[in-house]
Amino acid sequence: MRIVDVRERTVPISRYATRDVGRGGLDTTAVAVVTDVRRDGEPVVGFGFSSIGRFGQGGLIRERFAPRLVAAGEELASASGDNIDPFRAWDRMMRGEKPGGHGERCVAVGTLDMALWDAAAKIAGQPLHAFLADATGSRSSGAPVPVYAGGGYYFGADDTARLTDEVRGFLDRGHTHVKIKIGGLPLAEDLERIEAVLSLLPGADHLAVDAMNRYDPDQAVRAAHAMAPYGLRWFEDICDPLDFATHARIAELYPPPLAAGEALLSAADARNLARYGGLRADRDVLVFDPAHCYGLPGYLRIVRVMESAGWDRRAFQPHGGHLFSLHVAAALGLGGSEANPHNFQPFGGFADDAVVDGGRVRPPEAPGIGFETRSGLITLFRSLLRP
Ligand code: MG
Numbered sequence: 450m451r452i453v454d455v456r457e458r459t460v461p462i463s464r465y466a467t468r469d470v471g472r473g474g475l476d477t478t479a480v481a482v483v484t485d486v487r488r489d490g491e492p493v494v495g496f497g498f499s500s501i502g503r504f505g506q507g508g509l510i511r512e513r514f515a516p517r518l519v520a521a522g523e524e525l526a527s528a529s530g531d532n533i534d535p536f537r538a539w540d541r542m543m544r545g546e547k548p549g550g551h552g553e554r555c556v557a558v559g560t561l562d563m564a565l566w567d568a569a570a571k572i573a574g575q576p577l578h579a580f581l582a583d584a585t586g587s588r589s590s591g592a593p594v595p596v597y598a599g600g601g602y603y604f605g606a607d608d609t610a611r612l613t614d615e616v617r618g619f620l621d622r623g624h625t626h627v628k629i630k631i632g633g634l635p636l637a638e639d640l641e642r643i644e645a646v647l648s649l650l651p652g653a654d655h656l657a658v659d660a661m662n663r664y665d666p667d668q669a670v671r672a673a674h675a676m677a678p679y680g681l682r683w684f685e686d687i688c689d690p691l692d693f694a695t696h697a698r699i700a701e702l703y704p705p706p707l708a709a710g711e712a713l714l715s716a717a718d719a720r721n722l723a724r725y726g727g728l729r730a731d732r733d734v735l736v737f738d739p740a741h742c743y744g745l746p747g748y749l750r751i752v753r754v755m756e757s758a759g760w761d762r763r764a765f766q767p768h769g770g771h772l773f774s775l776h777v778a779a780a781l782g783l784g785g786s787e788a789n790p791h792n793f794q795p796f797g798g799f800a801d802d803a804v805v806d807g808g809r810v811r812p813p814e815a816p817g818i819g820f821e822t823r824s825g826l827i828t829l830f831r832s833l834l835r836p
Contacts, residue, residue: 450526450533450572453492454483455515455561456833459505462793464602477796478505478557481833482518482564484533486572495568496820496830499560500740500769501793502711509557514542518561532572535565535584539746551715555743562744563773563818571817577773578812581780585749593809594778595785597657597682598622599770600792601629601646609645615791616646622790625655625808626682632660636672643679659685662712666695673703683708683734691718697727708734711768714742716750723758730760734784738768739777752781770797772819776812795825 457480464475482495499506518525521541527534542558570580582588598619604611612629619627629646631639643658650656658681664672669688676684685708688695700707707729713722719737722728735755739748752762763784767774770789778786788810789797800813800822813819821827 450530451485451522452482452518452525452533452538453485454481455510455518456481456483457507457510457515458833459507460829462501462796464792475502475793476505477501478507478510478560479830479833480510480515480560480564481830482561482568483834484568484572486533486568488571493568493571494834495564495566495571495817496827497560497563497565497567497740497773498796499556500738500771500773501789501796502738502768503553503556503741506553506557506560509554510560513554514557514561517542517544518565527569533565533569535562535569535744536746538562538565539744543743549717551718555714555747556741559740559742559744559747562746563740566745567817567820574816576812576814576816577776577818578779581745581776585781587781591779591811591814593806593811594775594783595626595808596624596775596788596805596810597626597628597766597785597808598624599628599659599787599789601627601642602792603630603633609642612642613645613649616649619790620649623805623807624788624790626657627655628657628659628685628787630661631658631672632663632668636668636675639672640675643676643681647679653680654682657682657685657708659708660687662686662688662690664688666692666698669695669699670702673699677703677705680705682706685709685734685736686711691721693721693725693727696722697725700727700729700733706732706734708736708766710735710737710751711741713737715747716742716754719751719754720758723755723760730758730764733764735760735765736768736787737765739774740769745777748777772799772812772823775799775810776818779812795823795829798823 459478477499486493570577683706690712765783766785770787813822
């Protein structure tokens with residue numbers, strides 16, 4: 450059981466235009482990890498990508514982490530010898546890496562890790578949620594996962610009309626909870642957007658807002674005071690992710706839930722959030738992205754760090770809005786998952802035929818992550834395998 454080849458390509462992903470990034474600014478790296486295992490005459494190939502929001506990782510993958518996987522040979526085989534062990538593969542990728550410096554290497558490792566889990570679950574003939582539940586001793590019920598629709602970026606022209614159209618579209622698809630962006634306009638205009646969306650929802654606890662880490666400490670305080678009366682579902686990514694003092698200050702003055710963790714990429718960062726961020730385990734939400742924080746071995750460490758600090762794993766709602774995060778939420782019994790129904794294509798979203806029923810969706814039962822259930826995405830992944 451070995452990895453015989455790793456293919457990678459960095460591709461643009463579609464976010465509709467925002468004021469500070471602009472259309473087409475973002476990309477991600479797609480990878481194909483080719484094993485020496487054959488099924489129906491073809492090699493088993495695991496696919497992965499760098500999730501959404503932190504750019505492609507081709508350089509680190511090509512120069513550092515993929516060669517380690519290929520050089521590891523039989524060292525990656527599971528104890529029973531009949532599969533690749535993604536935990537062993539992770540240890541091999543990280544051999545010689547020093548603590549700290551989480552920067553972007555965590556995303557490069559997480560990208561390959563996603564493909565390794567896809568390959569291992571395919572070799573086992575299981576959907577990832579079941580394979581991962583077995584691997585971690587968790588009890589996956591395969592039950593539908595609560596999801597919320599992420600979107601609500603700034604449209605520029607006709608912003609409110611297009612925003613409310615977008616949210617109506619989410620509701621028409623079966624979503625019950627949504628998240629929109631704030632922090633890119635003067636506060637008064639953001640409050641108008643919030644009120645426009647609230648007019649479409651049954652209650653304020655159906656709307657979360659995401660400041661994308663843009664507020665400075667004073668802006669964060671002003672926004673918290675202004676939004677507290679709404680009682681929104683959560684207020685996410687308030688300020689610089691490492692500004693734990695501001696997190697703690699907002700947690701003291703803002704009673705509704707907060708969300709943090711999307712831009713914290715290691716167990717060490719999570720420990721600091723738990724120690725110094727002032728967050729409240731009885732209501733706040735943890736939006737760490739499994740692919741961005743060194744993949745599943747790193748994410749599982751973060752879950753353990755937060756559980757030892759008194760958090761329930763249902764506080765986790767992984768970022769990403771794609772199939773991988775959905776499987777992780779299903780396998781580990783997390784509180785839910787983001788959904789990206791129409792942005793960041795073809796990576797955002799679930800199976801082509803997925804049904805969102807009452808705000809919940811089931812992960813596909815195809816072996817692996819089930820990228821094969823998304824026609825646009827699997828076409829892109831398979832193109833990596835061409836000579
Ligand atoms: Mg966010």
